[in-house]
Amino acid sequence: MARPPIQLLDDVTIARIAAGEVIERPSSVVKELIENSLDAGADRVDVAIVDGGQRLMRVVDNGSGIPDAEQLVLAFAQHATSKLRASEDLEVVSSLGFRGEALASIASVSQVTAISCAVDGIGHRLRIDNGVTIELTPFGAPTGTSVTVENLFNAVPARRKFLRQASTEAAQIHDLIARYALAFPDRAFSLRSNDREVFRSLGGGGLETALSAVVGADAAAAMLPAEADRDLPPPSGPLRVTGFVSPPHQHRATRRYVVLLVNGRPIQDARLQHAILDAYHTLIPKGRYPLVVLRVDLPPSGVDVNVHPAKAEVRFRDARSVYGALQQAVRAALLERSPIAPAGPLFASEAVSPSIGDRQLPSRRSGADSWPLSRPFRDRPAAIAEGQTKPYAADAAVSPGLSGNTVALPALRLIGQLARAYILAEGPDGLYLIDQHAAHERVMYERFMSREAPLASQSLLAPLAIPVTPAQAALVEAQARLLAGLGLQLEPFGPTAVLIRALPEVLAGVEDPQQIVHSLLDLLDDDERPVADAIEARLLRAVCKRASVKAGQTLSLPEMRRLLDDLEACQVPRTCPHGRPTVISIGQSRIDQLFGR
Ligand code: ADP
Ligand code: MG
Numbered sequence: 073m074a075r076p077p078i079q080l081l082d083d084v085t086i087a088r089i090a091a092g093e094v095i096e097r098p099s100s101v102v103k104e105l106i107e108n109s110l111d112a113g114a115d116r117v118d119v120a121i122v123d124g125g126q127r128l129m130r131v132v133d134n135g136s137g138i139p140d141a142e143q144l145v146l147a148f149a150q151h152a153t154s155k156l157r158a159s160e161d162l163e164v165v166s167s168l169g170f171r172g173e174a175l176a177s178i179a180s181v182s183q184v185t186a187i188s189c190a191v192d193g194i195g196h197r198l199r200i201d202n203g204v205t206i207e208l209t210p211f212g213a214p215t216g217t218s219v220t221v222e223n224l225f226n227a228v229p230a231r232r233k234f235l236r237q238a239s240t241e242a243a244q245i246h247d248l249i250a251r252y253a254l255a256f257p258d259r260a261f262s263l264r265s266n267d268r269e270v271f272r273s274l275g276g277g278g279l280e281t282a283l284s285a286v287v288g289a290d291a292a293a294a295m296l297p298a299e300a301d302r303d304l305p306p307p308s309g310p311l312r313v314t315g316f317v318s319p320p321h322q323h324r325a326t327r328r329y330v331v332l333l334v335n336g337r338p339i340q341d342a343r344l345q346h347a348i349l350d351a352y353h354t355l356i357p358k359g360r361y362p363l364v365v366l367r368v369d370l371p372p373s374g375v376d377v378n379v380h381p382a383k384a385e386v387r388f389r390d391a392r393s394v395y396g397a398l399q400q401a402v403r404a405a406l407l408e409r410s411p412i413a414p415a416g417p418l419f420a421s422e423a424v425s426p427s428i429g430d431r432q433l434p435s436r437r438s439g440a441d442s443w444p445l446s447r448p449f450r451d452r453p454a455a456i457a458e459g460q461t462k463p464y465a466a467d468a469a470v471s472p473g474l475s476g477n478t479v480a481l482p483a484l485r486l487i488g489q490l491a492r493a494y495i496l497a498e499g500p501d502g503l504y505l506i507d508q509h510a511a512h513e514r515v516m517y518e519r520f521m522s523r524e525a526p527l528a529s530q531s532l533l534a535p536l537a538i539p540v541t542p543a544q545a546a547l548v549e550a551q552a553r554l555l556a557g558l559g560l561q562l563e564p565f566g567p568t569a570v571l572i573r574a575l576p577e578v579l580a581g582v583e584d585p586q587q588i589v590h591s592l593l594d595l596l597d598d599d600e601r602p603v604a605d606a607i608e609a610r611l612l613r614a615v616c617k618r619a620s621v622k623a624g625q626t627l628s629l630p631e632m633r634r635l636l637d638d639l640e641a642c643q644v645p646r647t648c649p650h651g652r653p654t655v656i657s658i659g660q661s662r663i664d665q666l667f668g669r
Contacts, residue, residue: 084203087150087173087180088228094177097235098125098224099244101182104174105219106252109133110259111155111167112217115275119249120264124241126224126232134216137190141208144188144196148205150176165377168337175219179203181231182224188217202227246270247328250286254331254365255338257282279316279365287329287363294319298366300401304390308374311394313401315366320352320406320647323360333367334375340384347395351402354517354613354649366401368394407644481645481655486633493623495632502660508627508635510648512620513613515638516578517649520612527615528577529559536572537565538586544593545570551596551607558611562589578619588618613649 081089095101102119109117112135122128138144146152153172156165178184180203189195189212197211225232235241242265253261253273260275273285283292295316302311330345331338352362376387388394484497484504495506520527540548548555548562548570555562559576572585579588595610621627627635639645639654648654 083150084180087176087203090150090173091177091181092231094174095181095224097244098129098241099248101125101129101178101221101224102131102245103248104169104178105129105131105221106249106261107168108174108219109135109217110252110256111169112136114216114259116260117252118262118264119245120267121242121245122266124235124238124265125221125245126235126238126241128220128222129224129245130218130220132216132218134214137195137215137217138188139190141196141198141210144186144198145205145208148175148179148184148186148198148200152176166335166372170378178221181228182226183222185220185222186217187211187213187219189213189215191215250329251331251338253282254279254286254329255333255336283316283365291318291322291363294322295363296405298401298405300397300404302393302397302400304370304374304393307371308389308393309371311368311370311374311397313366313368313397315364315401317366317402317405318363320355320362320651321653323356323362325360327361329363329365330361331365333365334377334386335369335372336367337377337386339386341386343391344395344398347398348402351399351406353609353651355406355644355647355651357651360651364402366398368398370394481640483640484636486629486636488629489627489632491623492626495627495636497636499657501657502663503658504655505657506636506639506655507623507648507653508625508632509620509623510652510654511635511639511645513616513648513650514642514645514654515635516616516620517612518642518644520616521609526557527559529561529574530577530580531561531574532572532585535563536585537569538572538589539568540570540590540593542567544596547593547596554608554611555592557608558592558615560589560592576615576619579615582618616649 094104098121102121102125106117106119109131112133114133114135116134118132120128120130120132138147143154151172153170155167156170156172161170175184175186179200183202184200185197186199187195187197192215193212195211195213197207197209198205199207225235246263246265249261249263249271253259253271256275257273257277257279258275261271261273262269263271271285273282275282280292280295283295286292296319298313298315298317300313303309304311327345327349330348332341332344332348333339348364348366349361356362374389376389379385379387482499482501482504484499484506487496487498489508490496490505493508495508495511497504497506545564545567549564552562559574559578561572561574563571563573565571570589572589575585575588582588592611592614595614596607621635646653646655
């Protein structure tokens, strides 16, 4: 069959192809329209949607407006922009848009009505139906621009199929606007969904004000300021990270509120997000996410913003340093500033067992054990000192639990053990319960992370061959050094087996060697983390988990005392390496209240 001749595509087709990249779903339309409003200098952006945006989306701003009819028509042409003059400008572009394809793309797959006035009351209205201009008339409105997008993808059934339920799309748009409110706290945003106001931020304020519009005043007040500075090698120059991060006990089920701005541009970069979430590793439970708003500012030459059609990703010249700085900022904020998780709600509905501590009260001993304290409370820690790098931890600033000081536990007076799982202690403000397993895990983990020599290992009486996958066999060879550092001596034994020669001493006799090795090799397997020592940390966490004293184990008073002392000496005493709390406290006033005093 003869091949059809080569032809240039018509404009609508070109725009629709571009729309395939830029306009994925209703929220992508809202994103582009909001960014245009912000680029036009608007300090109010009001959004309305009907049926999750698929029926209608309208973005109204009070920005500069588009000066005349000709410009208004051009705004909807492919590759038409007022934000870029020459390709060199790409290097330094500071507006959110610059590709000049958003409006053309949107208009090619929906029915658009745009009204724009650069002068109050004098402007134009343009209507485009799926790429075809149907009306251009003079039109009076307040200075600014309003773009209404109706029946998105109605003419492109293939795309419409991929839309989700209206409620899901509406939720995405809600999140998007919340993120922009955080990213641009000086501007006011609102969202009406099916004619009901669902979001409003007042603008004009700092990030704190915007945060309370998004997460509520209480959660906003608990946020911790974060910052970090780095000097990147030329030509990148100085890099600065600033913002707020949530304390470890305030986590949520979604990662939507990890907001990242690079030179003022909100981006959704999986690797950067990962770097941030990694900094929370061991501090919050698996599957839970922090609330984070961080801006990264660096000279434009250090970052390429033109790598993604929707401009959601950027590329850094020195990506590792950027990850490192982000992690350092988050980590420092968490280590220096997080408070102990209060146990308040826990006891609000339940009565405290009246027998706590009434039996085994040890007599007061002298010295460090006595209460009131014979030693001062530790001070609020100084900022994390850089350069405290230890062997086995390449970058102290990004290694869990290794960097400088942290908020210490208060000195605790030991009371006794509860349910063979918890240590009870008296602290400056009431009762403290320490999870013995979690505490021991934390102590071991930090000891191992800061170790200066490999973990002690214990040889098996007879080497044990166990089956593994070929990929794991290869890993055993490739990671021999890392494994040896953990006290694990493994040897390749053909393509599908390894020989266990020795195990970490702390695990010897704890469990079946084959099980230990299999679970560690599974952990080794998948890894894309930006930080190299994350694998080691992960393996160590697994080792600690297995080796820690279990709940159900009776501890003697001296054993408990030692555990408390060891925990107090930890950098991050308040959570286990898997993110659960090691300590909860019930305030004296809460106890008094429960007794009706
Ligand atoms: P880009 O934002 O990449 O320039 P768009 O297609 O989004 O491309 O917009 C094209 C042009 O239309 C912009 O460069 C801008 O000059 C103008 N424009 C779009 N939206 C607005 C608005 N809300 N206010 C003022 N001008 C606008
Ligand atoms: Mg744009």
